Every structure is written in structure tokens, then in C-alpha cells.
Amino acid sequence: MSLKKNKAVKIFILLVLFITSDVTAQYKEDVYYNISKNMEIFGEVYKEILTNYVDNINSDKFFEAGINGMLSTLDPYTVYYNENDQSSIDLITAGKYGGIGITITEKDSMFIVTDVMNGYEASRKGIRNGDILKEIDGVPLSARTTEDVRKRVRGQVGTKLSMKIERDGENIDFSLTREEIILKDISYSGFIKDSRNTAYIKLDRFGSNSENEFINALKTLKSQKEISALIIDLRNNGGGFLNAAIGILNTLVEKNNLLLTTRGNKKDTEVKFFSKQEPLIGAGVPIVVLINSGTASASEITAGALQDLDRGVILGTKSFGKGLVQNIKDLDYNTHVKITTARYFTPSGRWIQSKDYFLENRQGVFYNANSYEKKEFNTLNGRTVSANGGITPDVEIKISGESDIHFALLLKDMFFKYSNFYIQQNAGIKIFKADEQTFSDFKNFIRQNAFDYKSPAEKKLNELRKLTTEKNINGNAETYFASLEQLININEDAELENAKNEILRTIESEINKRIITETEQIEAAFLTDIQLQEAISIVNDLARYRNILNIK
Helix, strand or coil, rough: HHHHHHHCCCCCHHHHHHHHHCCCCCCCCCHHHHHHHHHHHHHHHHHHHHHHCCCCCHHHHHHHHHHHHHCCCCCCCCCCCCCCCHHHHHHHCEEEEEEEEEEEEECCCEEEEEEECCCHHHHHHHCCCCEEEEECCCEECCCCCHHHHHHHHCCCCCCCCEEEECCEEEEEEEEEEEEEEEECCCEEEEEEEECEEEEEEECEEEEECCHHHHHHHHHHHHEEEEEEEEEECCCCCCCCCHHHHHHHHCCCCCCEEEEEEECCCCCCEEEEEEECCCCCCCCCCEEEECCCCCCCCCCHHHHHHHCCCCCCCECCCCCCCEEEEEEECCCCCEEEEEEEEEEEECCCCCCCCCCCHHHCCCCCCCCCCCCCCCCEEECCCCCCCCCCCCCCCCCECCCCCCCCHHHHHHHCCCCHHHHHHHHHHHHCCCCCCCCHHHHHHHHEEEEHHHCCCCCCCHHHHHHHHHHHHHHCCCCCCHHHHHHHHHHHHEEEHHHHHHHHHHHHHHHHHHHHHHCCHHHHHHCCCCCHHHHHHHHHHHCHHHHHHHHCCCCC
């Protein structure tokens, strides 16, 4: 067998051994015998295919497809990383990676740039929010997954990539160089200007340095003036290290409280985490935590503990619902496997996993897929909390999703063009605040720039027109279509009005990006952030705060 084949089989053996290293006596068969037997069969199949198949096969890709097929029968967080995925490992372990500084989101089968980080390659080369990614290094992105696209953008620092994007109907080619992207754990800490000394900390991830950053942020704020209330923003914080969450909870929760329990597949794997020190923020200081559907993993550990211990009010929308713990194992040849090794439970006993992959057991690989049927639990003060997939906020404040017309304006580059136009007309502006006049000016601007919006209703009408033509359906069809078209046009004007606040927020953000710092941009958005404003209202009303938490 060749060196490549030996390497592949060796990695596969190590992978299986790592995954099965915690087997239990409950298995009715000799697991280690099966490891040996199945590895031998796998090696024989792999060798026979590579040596006898009708076409030449890329042995590495074929081998990796076998690993990914095996892991796909488990949960989606158990993942194999080959030697080319070091950037992904660096992002998980160190909060940095090789990339160009963009955030990518999939919508309507398109990969859209939704954020461009200031000071990095993408920003310097002119990539914008709303750009549609079409190709990377000559490879079309249609039918790709979001994770695959992100992997193609990331890579070793100093390497090149070419990117074709679509902007306002025009294809543009970019040549870019990957550089080290360093993600900050805390993007903002400061006092909100209100009637109380309310501190606000925006925590974006739970990295290896998050605990120290959080402690330093609190100490810095306390050195400036007394903290009378604290708002912690965990929205769109996808989590990170479990220990970082425990460390941060130690600064907020009274000593000797249970914070978290983790359990693996054996009885002796249960670990309980307790608060071990007196907190930096005393029990009399109100805390509100902001969450949304992007709040996951370590963020949910933090929010869930504070909710169960009645230490803070959770506000926003339901969190993502990831109740699983992973560890990264190093394999040979600079490869790695990230394995789900435990479930975690909040202090009240909740397992907040949204989708129970083990109970589904689609491929039948799990022997005894434990079902956690209990859905209601009690906090320290006797409040009922739910384990129905994620953390349910104590105070729910919903924010509408992106409207179709806002998305169309983004794709047509209208916000970027208007911002350039505005700054040219208002040179020297220090900070920008959008208002009714802004909206009126923007509507005139998009008309003058021939913004053509086709609503979902108009697209369906055009499809129906085409169908009647193809099927030779005549009669009075066109008369009905004309009436519908008139109604749709009226409705499209109403759509623009209904999206006014959403549009004004984007205009304000786009203009301020050009004239003020990142910190000032965050502060400028405070007044239009309805969830944050509700949090401020709660900490300013101690009677309401105590009533929500059932504090007697």
C-alpha cells in the first residue's frame, strides 16, 4: 500500500479510536473486536476501490468523503479537519484565522456579503455589503453550502485568492491576499447615558481570553464610577470555550452556586461547575442579558445560569439551542477531529438542545438514545423556565426580519451609493442621524437612480403571465393581470413605507461607517435598538426588575 494510503488508513484508525475511547459496558458486543474487524474491512474496501476502480480516484478526497459520511450519522458538531483546515482550528482555539475580513450569509440560494471588517483586505480592495459571491478561484459557488464557501475564503495567511462578485447586475473580479484576521472577544464596554450608571458590555465570542477581557472591562468601568446596573449583550454570540463562560459567571454569581453540569456517556464523566469566588458585581446590581437566535453554546450556558439562579433578566428572542460540548483531538499529519463528548445542563437541570440528533437516530448508530422528556423546570425563586430548545427570554422583544424591499435595495447597492452622495453633499459632517427628511431624500434618490424593485407578488404575476401565454389561455386574462399589477404597484409603495425604520437604520450605519470610529458607531445605534432600550427601561425600574425575577 502506498504512503498516501497508509496515511489515510492510519488517520482513520486514530479517528475511530478517539471516538470510541469512552465506550461503556452497556454495549452488548465486544466494541474493540468490532473496531478491529471494521477497520480491516474498511482498509480492504479502500484498497480495492483505489486499485481496481474503472476511473482514477483522488485517494485523499475519497478517504475524506468516507470519514465525513461516517460522521454525518452523528450530530453536526462532530467534524473532521484535514491538514488544509488549520485556519478553522485557529479560529476555534485562538480567535484568529487567515481570511479577507468579510461575513457571508446565504439568502435565496445566494451568498451575500453582510459585513466588511474595517482595515482588512476586503475593505481595502472595495468589497461591499450586498455583494453576491459568484466564484472563488474560478469555482462556481452554486449548490455549495455556506460552510464550504467560508472554507474557500479562509486559508493560510499570505496566500492568494480570486473572487468574482455580482454588484447591481455587473460582475466584478477581485484579486485578494489572505491576512491574519483577529476577532475581538469584547467589541464594546462603557456606560450608557441614562439616569443610572448603567454599564453595557458587548461580548461577541467566548475565546481563550474572554474571561480576562471581561474582568478588565468590569474593573475599568468600576474605576470610572459605581456600576448601578449591567447590560450584557450576547446577541449573535455563537459561543466558544465552556471554561470562558464559567469564568465570566464567576464574576457575576455569588460564591458556591452551581453553574453547570456536563455528562458524557459514562456515569463517572459527570462534572459539576460551581462559582468559586465572590463576584465583582454584587447581588444588588441589576443585570439584563440580551439574546437572540444567534446566541448559542457558551452564550446559552451564561444566559441559562443567570436565568436559573435569578441573577438577571434575559431579554430578546429565543436562543439557538445548542446543549452539547465538543473537544478537539489532534491526529497525525496535522489533522484534527472535533468530537461531541458531553451534554450540558443548566443549574435547574435543563438540557436546552433544540434538535435532538440522538433521539432521531436516523442511521440507527445510537444504541440507547436518551430522551429528555421533562420540559419545565424551576429557578431558585420558583419561576417556571422551559427546556424547549434554547433559552426562552423572560421578556420577549421581537425584531422583524429583513424585508424583501430592504434586501433588494442592498443588492442594488443603493445604500452605498446614497451614502457616497450624502457625504459629497455634506462634507465635514461629524456624526449622522437619520430622520424623516433622510427618508424623503432617499426615496427621491432611488427614483432618480432607476431603482427597479420586483416584489414577490410581481414575480408570481409575471410567472402566471408567462404560463398563460405558453398554454394559449386568452379570454380576459390580461385585463385581470393589469388590475392586479396596479394593486401590486400600490402595495410596493406601501412596502417601502413599512420598511422605513429598517432602511433608516441601514443608511445611518452606512454613512457613520465613513466618518466615525467603530466605538462611536455602536453608541450611535443605541437609540434605535429597541431591545437595548427595553433593557435600560427595566434596570431603571427596580420594582419591575424584582417582579420579573420573583424577588420578594
